[in-house]
Amino acid sequence: MLRGIDDWEETILEFALQTKGFGKTYRGGLEALKPLDLEIPPGTCFGLLGPNGAGKSTLVKTLLSIVRPTVGSATLLGLDSRRPHARRSVGYLPEGHRFPRYLTGGGVCEYFGRLGGLSGSELKQEIDEKLGLVGMSEWKTTKISKYSKGMNQRVGLAQAMIGNPKLIFLDEPTDGVDPQGRRELRDVIKAAAERGTTIFFNSHLLSEVEVICDRIAILNKGVTITSGTVDEIKRQVSSKSEGISVDFRCGELTPGVKAALKDRAATFSASGFNLELQDQSQIDGIVDALRRDSVSIFSIKQQETNLEDAFISLIQDTGTGAQL
Amino acid sequence: MNAFLAIVADTWRQSKQQVVFIIMLIMLMIVAIGVVVISTTMEVVEFEGVNPSQTHEALHDKIAKIAPVKDHGFQNRRLPMDLRDQPDPDKADDPDNEPGEVPLITRQVKGWFILESGGDNEKVVAALNSESSLRAGENFEFRVVKRYAFIWTDGPIDFFHEYWNQAYLGAEIAASGEKLSPFDGDSQQEMQNRAEALDRRFQVEKSTSKLQRSVESVFDWSMSFFYTISMILFIAACAGYFPGLLAAGAVDVVLSKPISRFYIFVGKYLGGLLLFAIAVLLATTILYFGMGMRTGIWVSRAFTALPLLVFSAAVIFSLLALIGVLTRSTAMAMIIGYLFYVVIDTVLATAIGLYRSGVMDEVAWLKKIVETIYYVFPNFVLLKNTAVTSVMTQPYVDWQPVGTAAAWMVLSLALGFWRFRAKDY
Numbered sequence: 001m002l003r004g005i006d007d008w009e010e011t012i013l014e015f016a017l018q019t020k021g022f023g024k025t026y027r028g029g030l031e032a033l034k035p036l037d038l039e040i041p042p043g044t045c046f047g048l049l050g051p052n053g054a055g056k057s058t059l060v061k062t063l064l065s066i067v068r069p070t071v072g073s074a075t076l077l078g079l080d081s082r083r084p085h086a087r088r089s090v091g092y093l094p095e096g097h098r099f100p101r102y103l104t105g106g107g108v109c110e111y112f113g114r115l116g117g118l119s120g121s122e123l124k125q126e127i128d129e130k131l132g133l134v135g136m137s138e139w140k141t142t143k144i145s146k147y148s149k150g151m152n153q154r155v156g157l158a159q160a161m162i163g164n165p166k167l168i169f170l171d172e173p174t175d176g177v178d179p180q181g182r183r184e185l186r187d188v189i190k191a192a193a194e195r196g197t198t199i200f201f202n203s204h205l206l207s208e209v210e211v212i213c214d215r216i217a218i219l220n221k222g223v224t225i226t227s228g229t230v231d232e233i234k235r236q237v238s239s240k241s242e243g244i245s246v247d248f249r250c251g252e253l254t255p256g257v258k259a260a261l262k263d264r265a266a267t268f269s270a271s272g273f274n275l276e277l278q279d280q281s282q283i284d285g286i287v288d289a290l291r292r293d294s295v296s297i298f299s300i301k302q303q304e305t306n307l308e309d310a311f312i313s314l315i316q317d318t319g320t321g322a323q324l
Numbered sequence: 325m326n327a328f329l330a331i332v333a334d335t336w337r338q339s340k341q342q343v344v345f346i347i348m349l350i351m352l353m354i355v356a357i358g359v360v361v362i363s364t365t366m367e368v369v370e371f372e373g374v375n376p377s378q379t380h381e382a383l384h385d386k387i388a389k390i391a392p393v394k395d396h397g398f399q400n401r402r403l404p405m406d407l408r409d410q411p412d413p414d415k416a417d418d419p420d421n422e423p424g425e426v427p428l429i430t431r432q433v434k435g436w437f438i439l440e441s442g443g444d445n446e447k448v449v450a451a452l453n454s455e456s457s458l459r460a461g462e463n464f465e466f467r468v469v470k471r472y473a474f475i476w477t478d479g480p481i482d483f484f485h486e487y488w489n490q491a492y493l494g495a496e497i498a499a500s501g502e503k504l505s506p507f508d509g510d511s512q513q514e515m516q517n518r519a520e521a522l523d524r525r526f527q528v529e530k531s532t533s534k535l536q537r538s539v540e541s542v543f544d545w546s547m548s549f550f551y552t553i554s555m556i557l558f559i560a561a562c563a564g565y566f567p568g569l570l571a572a573g574a575v576d577v578v579l580s581k582p583i584s585r586f587y588i589f590v591g592k593y594l595g596g597l598l599l600f601a602i603a604v605l606l607a608t609t610i611l612y613f614g615m616g617m618r619t620g621i622w623v624s625r626a627f628t629a630l631p632l633l634v635f636s637a638a639v640i641f642s643l644l645a646l647i648g649v650l651t652r653s654t655a656m657a658m659i660i661g662y663l664f665y666v667v668i669d670t671v672l673a674t675a676i677g678l679y680r681s682g683v684m685d686e687v688a689w690l691k692k693i694v695e696t697i698y699y700v701f702p703n704f705v706l707l708k709n710t711a712v713t714s715v716m717t718q719p720y721v722d723w724q725p726v727g728t729a730a731a732w733m734v735l736s737l738a739l740g741f742w743r744f745r746a747k748d749y
Contacts, residue, residue, distance in 0.1 A: 026748070064580040067748040084582045092580040098573035102337055114330035115581035159577070169580075 013078050016042040016167050016198035017063070021072035023222075024055075024062050032058045034222040035072055040200065040215070042166070045193040047201045047213030049311055055222040056202045057095055060169050064092055077166055088117065091160035095171035095202070097152070099144050105131060105155045106140040113162040123162075130158040133188050135181075149176030157185060161192060168192065171202040186212060210307040218314055225314050234310050245303040246283060248272045251296035257289065272298075327583040328591045335595030338568055339561060345599070348557035352550060352607035359546050360614030365535065366473040366480050369449055371466045390448075390455055472538030472619065484538035488716060489519045489526075491544060495713050498722065503682035532717050539621040540716050546611055547629045547712045554604055555636060555704065559665060562596045562641050563658035566648030566740075575749045589741050593645055600637045604630060625715045632711035632726070636704055639729045640665060642736035649740045649747070665704060672697050673705030702729035 021035040033055045040046045050056045061067040063074055063081055079086035099108045109127040118126060131137050134154040144152065153176055160168055170189065174182040189212055193199050203209050209216060210230055217227035226233060249272040253261070258268075266273040277283060283300065290297055339345040445468040452466040471480030493515065497504055504511040526532050532540075569575060569592050578588060608626050616622040640661060647657040678684055679694040706725035714721060 061576070061749075064576075066576050066579045068746070084584045086582075087580060088582040090580065090582075092577055094573065094576040094580075096573050097576065098571060099577075100334070100338065100568070100574060107337070111330060111334055112577055112581065114333075115327045115578060115583055117326060117582060119326050 013042050015039045015075070016044070016077055017046075017075070017200065019063070019072060019074040022062070022069055022074045023071040024058055024067060025070045032222055033062060036224055038217065038224070038227075040198060042198050043193070043196045044215050045189075045199040045201060045213045047203065047209035047216040048219060049203075049206065049209060049216055050219035051315060053221075054219045056219055057171055058222075059219065060092075060094075060171055060200065060202060064090070064169065089163070089166040091162070091165035091168040093153075093156045093160040093168075093170045093173050095175065097156055099152070099155070099159075101143065101145040104141050104143050105136050105147070105151075105158075108144060108155055109159045109162055112159045116163050116165075118163050126162050126164075127158075130161050131155070133161070134158045135184060150178060150181050153177050154181070154185065157188065161188075164195075165197070167198045167200065169200045169202075172204065173201070174203070174205065174208060182208070206306075206308045206311055216307075218311060220315055225317075230307060233314075234304070234307065236310070236314075244277050244279065245274060246277055247274050247299075247301045247303060248286070248290075249298040249300075250290060251298070253295055254293045257293050257295060260289065274303075327581065328587045331578075331583075331588055331591030332595035332598060335565060335592055336599060338565065339596075339599050342561050342564065344557055345561040348554055348561065349603050349606075351553050351557070352603055353610065355546060355549050355553070356607040356610040356614065359542060359611060360618055362474050362476075363539075363542060363615060363618045364473050364475045365470045365619045367445055367468060368471050368480060369445060369452070369466055370469045370471075371452075371464055386455075387452065390451055469533070470535050470620065472535055472542070481538065482534075484541040485534040486519070486523075488537035488541040488544070489522050490515070491541070491713060492716055492718060493518050493522055495709075495722075498680060503680060503685070535619065536621055536717065539615060539619050540623055540625070542615065543611065543623050543626045543715045544712045547608070547626065547633070547715055548708065550604055550607055551629075551633055551636070551708045551711060554600065554633070555640065555665065558600050558637050559640060559644065559661040560658060562600075562637075563644050563648070563661055564654040565592055565596045565641075566645050567652050567654045567657060570649065570652045570744075570749065572652075572749075579749060585745050586741065589645075589744050593641065593737070596641055597634065597638055600641075601630070601634045604633055623715060625717065628714045629711045632707060632714065635726070635729070635733075636707045636711065639702055639707075639733045639736075640704070642733040642740065646736045646740035646743075649744045668701075669704045672701055672703050676703065676706065698724065699728060702732045704729075 017038065017040040019036050019038040021037065022033070023031070023035040024033040025031045036059070048056050048059065058067060062069045063076065064087060065082055065084075069082075074081040076086040076090055100111075103111060106127055109130060110123060113123045113126060127140075128137065131140050134157050136151065136154050136158060139147070139151060139155075144155070147155065153173060157170070157173055160170065173189065174185050177185060186208060189199060189201070193212070199212075201209060201213055213230065215227070215229055216233060218225045218233070226236060228236070253273075261268075261273055261275070264275060266275045275286065277286075287297060287300070449466045449468050453464075472484055473480050497515075504515055526537070569578065569588075579585070605627075608630060612623065612626050643664065644657045644661050647660050648654070651657065675694045676698055679691060679698075684691045684694060703725050706722060707729060710722045710725065
């Protein structure tokens with residue numbers, strides 16, 4: 001339900017973000033975002049996945065009124081997303097941003113902080129704090145034009161967090177950042193999420209989404225294929241598969257065993273082999289056969305479905321190859 | 325409000341990076357300071373009266389015996405016909421139609437000369453006025469006056485107050501709708517006669533001294549220069565304001581903030597305009613105080629030119645804002661801005677000038693076209709004329725170009741905002 005702007009802070013929100021049949025069709029008929037229903041409770045770290053052109057950035061831009069929706073409605077923190085006040089406590093780091101090159105890192109934070117309604121000492125304090133969080137205090141007075149891609153991302157994250165917004169949209173926040181920096185930014189995002197900030201996370205890096213997000217949705221061709229927790233989505237894919245994949249670490253194989261395993265289409269490695277099996281009972285048979293030939297077994301591990309497997313599997317199910 | 329001011333302030337930061345805006349500021353300052361530095365006043369003795377019996381040379385000799393004067397200082401105000409070297413064959417019956425004659429003796433004369441004494445000029449004037457040899461059958465009056473000059477000149481520069489008369493007269497004629505062609509001898513003569521009459525009127529009324537008129541003319545020229553230079557450079561500066569704001573990757577975060585697109589658009593527009601206004605206000609203030617201190621004439625009317633100057637910038641900026649929003653291209657906005665201001669505007673102004681001179685009177689369809697242009701298209705030459713003429717004590721304001729330009733500005737802004745509001749970024 002849409003409410004007035006004055007009481008939203010005091011009210012406990014059911015959803016930090018909610019869409020109902022929310023979609024975008026560009027002039028000329030291109031349906032970039034099919035009518036979408038989405039509900040994200042406050043404090044959730046939500047990851048949106050999808051191949052290039054799936055409509056992820058369009059969804060974020062439409063929620064922030066950068067792109068005008070053509071159908072449906074959406075609320076941000078309980079307010080109609082089309083109203084400027086709905087964005088009062090919202091931060092945003094867009095993908096491929098280009099901050100004004102005449103500004104310094106501090107200037108970027110100040111400019112967007114003021115646009116967000118902050119001023120005076122409160123703003124100064126926020127700038128120092130957020131630049132410190134992303135490790136850019138030292139570069140506060142350096143012009144953006146001298147920044148590397150990674151530094152730009154750090155400042156971008158800082159400006160998105162100025163004023164401690166309740167909802168933050170991050171579109172590829174670690175794009176162009178080195179591995180160490182990526183981990184640092186991830187920690188900053190996780191810390192914000194732990195403080196109760198709702199994070200809407202768009203990323204191609206599935207491992208990152210897996211680590212940070214507690215709920216995800218997969219978008220393809222403007223349609224949500226699935227949504228849920230990371231484990232739910234993995235299970236969804238696992239339950240669809242016809243067998244299990246098992247890694248065996250063992251001692252040297254006898255020629256007889258090796259020949260038998262080849263017949264079962266095993267893939268060999270230096271430490272052992274991997275087999276695709278129908279079910280658990282087949283593992284026992286393999287163990288018995290190995291022990292009969294006195295092959296030492298060091299470990300047996302069933303391979304889990306990771307998010308990347310699940311993502312590719314789900315995208316392929318919808319008939320489109322993933323482009324990560 | 326805070327967010328709105330942030331947009332305005334961002335435009336300032338954006339401008340600080342623009343060499344062209346800095347050049348505009350520097351050039352305005354150079355002109356303002358330069359005009360002040362080269363301006364000065366000169367104390368001269370001016371006389372006025374009827375001299376029926378003496379040539380001016382004889383008068384000059386007599387004066388020189390009473391008070392030392394610079395030889396170059398004696399000047400007569402002569403009618404153009406007096407400047408002729410040869411008799412006019414069309415006026416053979418005219419008794420004054422003599423070659424090279426200066427008909428000073430039988431006419432009312434006015435003139436001035438510079439006293440070399442550098443001392444108490446009032447005493448010298450008192451001596452001149454009481455000298456009986458100068459007064460035999462004549463009615464002369466001497467007085468000390470200040471006249472406008474440049475620092476390197478020996479004498480006052482009459483050109484400026486005569487220019488003032490012409491400018492005032494030109495505006496008056498334009499307002500009346502009379503057609504006096506600059507290509508026609510009779511019209512030229514008529515203009516000259518009227519200028520003389522105007523000068524006499526000011527002498528009699530003593531409403532506007534020559535110094536006042538001269539200084540106002542200098543302001544008129546300076547403001548005209550301010551107008552031209554600031555507009556040309558402002559086009560280059562402001563062409564990038566909107567495309568810069570709307571550049572891919574730059575506009576997203578701005579639009580994601582809790583500020584409506586209306587305030588973003590208006591903030592960017594007013595921000596650019598405010599900078600322009602500050603620049604020209606600064607230059608005019610320097611000119612006002614500088615000239616006031618140098619000449620003792622405080623032309624506060626100089627500031628009345630500013631609203632129209634800023635208005636002209638607002639009109640061209642509205643057009644560039646529209647182009648900027650539509651194309652998001654600085655180069656395109658700049659090209660169209662210059663095409664409009666430099667090429668189209670000059671052609672239209674020339675056509676209107678020719679229309680006013682009456683040379684189109686015999687070509688009805690051409691007259692109709694020019695009349696339509698006058699009412700439909702904004703014209704910055706006419707706006708400039710109105711703006712700079714307003715610094716004169718008796719200004720003439722042509723409201724038609726102001727009205728047309730205002731309509732264009734409103735339309736351009738409305739279209740620009742409509743596009744900005746509806747566009748997906």
